[in-house]
Amino acid sequence: MDTAPTHIAPASAPPSDRFQKKRARILEAAATEINAHGLKGLTFVGVAEAVGLNTTSVTYYFKRKEMLAAETLEQAIIRYGAIARAAAEAPTPEARLRRFFALFFDLFTRIRLKQAQPLTKLSDLRALDEPMRSKLTEDYTAIIMDLSKILTPDARGAERALAVARAHVLMDCIHWVGAWLPQYSAPDFARVEARMFDLMAYGFAPEGARWAPKPYAIDDSAAEEGEISRETYLRAATQLINERGYRGSSVERIAAKLNVSKGSFYHHLSGKDDLVLECFDRSYSRVSRAQRIALGSGGSAWDQITSSTASLLDVQFDAEFPLLRITALQALPADLRNTVVRRSNRMAQRFAGMMIDGMAEGSIRHIDPLIASQCLISSLNAAVDFLPWANARESREEAIRMYGSVLAYGILNAPPEGK
Template identity: 55%
Template sequence: MDDTFLAPTPDNSDRFLRKRDEIVTAAAAQIARRGLKGLTLVGVAQMVGLNTTSITYYFKRKELLASAAMEDALARFAAILSPEAAPKADPRAYLGAALARNSAYCAAIRRGEAAPLTILSDMRALDEPDRTRLIAAYFRLVAQVATRFGPAADPDQKARNIARAQLFCDMLHWSRSWLELYAEADFPRVEARLRDLLSHGFARPGAPWTPEVFPVDPEGPEPVAISADTYLRIATRLINERGYRGASVERIVAQLQVSKGSFYHHLSGKDDLVTACFDRSYSRVTATQHRAIALQGDQWHRLTSALASLLEVQFAGHLPLLRDTAMLALPPDIRPHVTRRSDRLARRFAGMISDGIAEGSVRAVDPTIAAQCLMGMVNSAADMAPRVSRWPSRAAAIRDYAGPLAYGFFD
């Protein structure tokens, strides 16, 4: 018998599957609001009008329900991307159709007609083997999308197509966060502006790619003695690898081979540690933005220098920036603080873009939408670190990863 749910009998299979789908949708909504940690069988039971015992008839354990909800979300996201649909469509037509499907689905979520997809960011927190299985399925989807951005005549072109596909998938996923800032009536305009940005980039014609890459921070070697900084480093890596829920106190102390007593000697609790991780990561981005703003040259040079320097940190993999997508799973009492800081970084990028448009060094784009895409690009770059060896240098990988957003996906 399948361990996920009890097999229905022939006379009740349709009703069984309908109720199961209703339970999965309710679980997805609960995870979107409260994160994977906030998923409870009691809460889901109340949402679908059942008792907890009845829920276990469909899913024996909460972990199985969480996995089913995320697998369903991934299938819905794959339908938006539809890499197998309309195989003869050229890359431009494909991108436009995927953006339209994404906009329509976000509107359906807003109206309560579709399950939310923000739970994708919590796949890393699942238990094995579901964690590895679903992450592998996501990257297979990325590989399928890569085929829609043109033929891969050689390994270099294949690597570039993979980079474009991952950037596109991650930006679509991230868009469901910042689209909350817009009314549903504005979605058509947002879709049009986003399509223009991804088609043509924010570079003016002929703008050279000559960023000044500078160190984001003087990290140096990791400290030998256990300190609060040590916990920040380990927690950042774990959150990026396993999400908020997966970065448990138990995993943190296990990696450091210390006791829980040592953890609580340096920190008051996990939520304070996670908040400190976000604050540190955002402070690094803030310092990078300010240093870039102080550079000589025009706003195009300053903006590309900031982005290239941040991507260098992500691709190096020594101490990457914390994933913004991790904040989607934060508890309600932490999320507002983290969201405000993220929005400030996006607004600073928007200001640089606006100044560049005014001086003529940046193409006229929607600064707010472009800034959110830049944030999404920096965020998603952490997943590219294992693939950077496919390029002759990190500088080449940075150019190919940032290039689609800077110059357009069809450059």
């Protein structure tokens, strides 16, 4: 049995209000730095300048930059979790989803008006070193699992798997809001909230729409096994950026993934940024190809959207050469990031045009096509993180049907039946 110590050190005094306020200002400045420059772009110098301190003073609060980065991301995850728990207090799934959006858009409004601390982007969390990377990933995954139970209580079996997919798509759509919400003024946020709720709750499928996509191949190039070429670098870099983010994917890591030297890398490529843009160009071209094939295939807009969606989800769940996560590129240098966002918007606009055609002909429910297309792009990108989930389904077709149904039919509607 343990014995009591003969001497107990006096408890340290709780941090003063002044200490806590300065610490909060440092975390706010770090969030702004991460949102602007990515995790690896966070510096003590930049944070110190933002809060009017010297770097030595910042280290009094956070001994290492990695500790500051981890806590900044942890604070964001805590805020996400708080909103999910608050939404759970509503009496029904519909009321919970409404409250979920109301709380997030209230936060987005207060951030825009500089009445609340910026919400740190989690897209670069992959660039964290272990063990914090795994810990925070687990914390965020726990929010997804809790949200799935909040929105679809008492689900079992396949219904539980669908509930997890719904929560995953919903959260990724919320993350991606930061990329397109700046196009709107704060007074318009209430309308955006209402339209986004309507889409996520009830989907873009009209009543009675049948899920019967006709997927097609969208890739026409392949890397020969054992051959090191631009194509193999492209594939390795895409996989690594999806896993570790832009800042976490160094030339050394890309070369190591292929078991080659840095010299081999520079023999094929001029630099990392050129490779990253080429990776995105390839992804952009593949999405565009899927859209063009769909537009040229005839049929209704519903057929075109679901077939192109199924084709792209097939690529994501194959995992051999997935699309590059657009959200992983939010840490790009500003000039490169703007290029990526512009091209991403073009992909979204093409989907929006297909939705407008569908509303005109009656094959798409009346929704906001601009918001719906951005959410569709987000869900397609997020699918790459759901590979283990997809592999656990009875078939690839079943995984595509379940995942694709989230936006098509909505969170509150019954999913489409399998063939």
